[in-house]
Amino acid sequence: MSTNIQLNSEGKLKHFLTIDGLDKSLLTEILDTAESFVGISDQQVKKVPLLRGKSIVNLFFENSTRTRTTFELAASRLSADVISISIATSSTSKGESLLDTIRNLEAMFVDMFVVRHSISGAAHFIAQHTAPHISVINAGDGQHAHPTQAMLDLFTIRQFKKDFSNLRVAIIGDILHSRVARSEIQALNTIGVAEVRVIAPKTLLPAHVETMGVTVSHNLTEGLKDIDVIIMLRLQKERMASALLPSESEYFKCFGLTEEKLKIAKPDAIVMHPGPINRGVEIDSKVADGPQSVILRQVSNGIAIRMAIMAMAMQKQGAGE
C-alpha cells in the first residue's frame, strides 16, 4: 500500500500524515533533529530563523489545547508566521466543504497546514488535494493517526531508555478509538522495540489488532509484567453510553494504573500519557504525579519534535522547487 504521498521524489519528508510507511532512518532523523532544538527553549531568545517568512496555518476542526499550543510555539520558535483557526463544528455542518476551506486558505499564500480533524483520513485528503507546494502536518485525524504524538513519545522514551531494542512497551486503555495508539504502535515497531503489548477489554480493542504487530492482554496485572514503558490512554466518558464499559469505577478497578499495579512492571518503568488525563479513571493521581511519571516531559518534548517535523517538511519543500 502506497503511503509515499508523504515523501517527495527524493524520498524526503513533504507531508507528515502517519507513521505508516515511514522507515526507521527517517524516524531517527526526526528524533536527532528534535534533539538539536531542545536547547532553544532554554535560551533567552527562544528563536531560530529557519522558517522566517513562511506562513503556517493551524487548522483545528476539533478542540485541542496542548497540541495546538505546542504547534504554535514550535512554529514561532522557527520564526514562521503562524495563525490558528478553530473550526469546532465539522466542515459539513457549517455548509462549506473541507476542500473549499482549504482552497480559501491556499489563496492566502499559506506554506503549511497543521490539521486536526475528527474524521479519519481528513489530513490525507487535504494533502492529496492541496496545492503542490504546501506541506500538511497531521495533528490528529479521527481514530487514524496522531504521528507527532508518537514521535514525541519515542523522543521521551529515548531520553530515559538508551536502547529501544530491548524495550517492552505496554499501551493500556481505549485502543479502539485512539489515533495515538495506532501511531504509537507503528512508531515503536518501526524503530524496533522488543514488544508492544496492548492491554484492554475486548470492547476497546479494534478487530484483528494483532495484525498491527502487538501482543494482546485483557488483564492489567498479567500484562504489566516485564514492562519498561507504560503508555496510558485517556478514557472518554461517552464510552459508557455506547455500552463499551459498565462504569468508570469498574474500569478503574480493572485497568486503572495505581501505585500497587505499577510495582508489577519493571522497577525503572516510566509512565506516559498523551493527555488530557482523567485522574481516577485510567490513572491514579499518585502515579500521574509520581516519580516514574514523565507526562510533563512529554509535553515539553512536543515543542522540539514539532519544530523538527515542521523544519524538515519545509526544508524539503524548498529543495523540491
Place this chain on the structure above:
Amino acid sequence: MSQNIHIKQGRIIDPANDIDRIGCVYIADGKIAAIDYQPDGFKADEVIDATDRIVCPGFIDLSTRLREPGQSRKATIASETRAAASAGITTMCIHPDTIPVIDTPAVAELIRDLAEKANYPQVYPIAALTQKLEGNELSSMLALKQAGCIAVGNGNEPVKNLLVLRRAMEYAASHDLLLMFRPNDYWLGGHGCLHEGAVSTRYGLPSIPEAAETIALAQCLELVELTGCRVHFGQLSCKRSIIKIHQAKKYGLNITADVAIHQLHLTENDMAPFDSAYHVLPPLRTETDKNWLRQNLANGTLDSICSDHQPHDIDAKLGAFPETEPGMSSLETVLPLMLRLVDQQALTLVQGIATLSSHPAHILRLNSGALTPGFSADVCVFDPTLNWQVNSDNWLSMGTNTPFWGQSLKGRVTHTLQAGKIIYRLG
C-alpha cells in the same frame, strides 16, 4: 416499423437453450424469429456481421440506481440507460430509494415514463417494502405491482422491527411478489464504511463486521420459512453468508442470491489509502471471501451477478473517506469484469453469461434472458478481445466513480438490441 435484423456468423451463447455454436440469429417483430435457419420470407433490413464476436441474450441487472427522480445531478434515467445499452444490459431493476421513494404508483409510473422517453422501456422499479423505507408501515404493494414494479425491497434501509418484516413478507407473498433483500443489521452495521478487519484497524475507520450481514440474513431466512415469501438476497459479500445460502437452498427454501461484480475482483487490500472510489456497501472484504464468492457463483449457490450500479457526482466522493457516499458506477464494467473471471478460470463463458441473463430472468420470472424464438429480442453482441480504456471518451454514465478509472479492460459490446430495436452500436 420494427426492423428485421439478421445477426450473422457470431458465436451464439444461449445458456437457457444450451446453445454454444457459430450461427445466425434472425429477428422480426421485436422478437427472436429463429436461430440458425432463416425463416420463410424473412428479408433482413439490417445485417450485423458478428464474425469473431459473441451473440448472447441481453443482460439483466437486478440492482441499479439511476438517481432519478431526486438526484439528477448524480445521474439521470436518460444518461444511465445509455450507459446500460452500451454495456449490453437490456433490463434493469432499480431500487426504491429514489427521492421521493418508490412507495406510490405515481413515482413508479414516472420512472416508467422517463425510461420510455429515453427509448429504454425495460426499466423495472422495485417497490418500497415499507412506506418511505422507514420500516414501520407496509407500502401499497399491490398498487405498486400494477404500476409496473417487479418486486419489493427496502433498498439499503434495514427493517429494524422483525414483526414488520414478517408482516411485509406475508403480504408480499399474498400477492406473489418477490422480496429483494440486502441483509444488513442496522445496529451492527452502524456507520461503518470498511470491512471490520486489519485494514479498518490500521486506518482507524468505522467498520462493518460480517455478522451485520449474516445475522440479518439468518433472520430473514427464518422468516422465509415462516411466511413462504420468495426472497432474493442481493449483494452478498462474505463466506459465511454463502454457507447460510447453501444450507437454506439444500433445505429447500425458495430463495436466490446475487453478488455485485466488484466483490468478485476487489478486496479490502486493494484500497489505496483513503481512496473513496473503494467506498462501497457492503464493504470489500477479504481474499477468502472473494474466492468463496467466485467458487459459489460457479457452483450455483449464488445465482447471478449484478452491477450494484451507484453513480455519484464528483463532490459525493470528494472528502475524508467516511464522509463520502458509498457506491461505484459499474454498469459499464460488468461485461469486462465478467470476462476477466473467465480469463482467470473462475467461471466458464457460458456460466458467466448465464449469471447475467438466464439466471436473473428466472429470478424475476421474465420471458427473457434467452434467445428462444418468440421471446423479446434482447440481444447483446460483443467482442471479447477488444481492449478499451476506462476514460471519458469511452464512458457514458454520469458517474465516473469507479476504481477501474484509467485502466484498460478487455471486452466491449458492439451492438445491443432491446425488443428487436438496436439501442446501441459501437463507434
